[in-house]
Amino acid sequence: MLMENYDLVQKKIDDACAKAGRSREEVTLIAVSKTKPVPMLSEIYEHGCRDFGENKVQELVDKYEQLPKDIRWHMIGHLQRNKVKYIVDKVYMIHSVDSLRLAEEISKEAVKKNCTVKILVEVNVANEATKFGTQTEDTIALVTEIAKLPGIEINGLMTIAPYVENAEENRQYFSKLKQLSVDIKHKNIDNIKMNTLSMGMTGDYEVAVEEGATFVRVGTGIFGERDYTKNN
Ligand SMILES: *Cc1c(COP(=O)(O)O)cnc(C)c1O
16 A cells, blocks of 8 residues: 555656656655654665655654664754754754754754764745744845854755645745745855755645655655554
């Protein structure tokens, strides 16, 4: 079942790329495995999946220890500064950097562990009160400051779009994030790569791909609904 789901999502990404005239290699599917047990991750790992997304530090570290080391772990959830030290040398990328203070902590720990951490700056493009992320208009100032820190490589931007019934409603936000990344790229700021856009979830990833996503983060569409009542 998981493999069929995974293949179907990949197929829909193929189609969205074709529709938008994009090369399929530009888009990577991240399997968002939060709350799901290790055997389910193993199953799609065996099927070829190497990119997994988690939103809790402890859970990411636990799974990291149990699963093969060629997995690219993506930290996609809100990150507390006091937990940064547990993951800097384990994650492939942190998608959820939304403040200079958090970036400074990541930088400090990266220097300590002698590694470079790839990050994305999370932008609250839809301006939702309930969401983390920097405001669109503050993003350029923030990336300019983060770019000065050692041990950090800014790769692009991430957003969590609103929960909507009709994915088309989110097209405007994906398009805005793409435009913002283009604006930043044109500023040619040292130590900033703007080649990564993490946007699109189960309900809207096809629209996100059409608008330029390079990472889509799909959980429910692969693993099924999450059960938060169980203590996993
Ligand atoms: C849980 C989560 C997802 C996946 O959501 P689905 O709707 O299950 O695909 C994607 N991104 C973030 C940041 C998440 O926390």
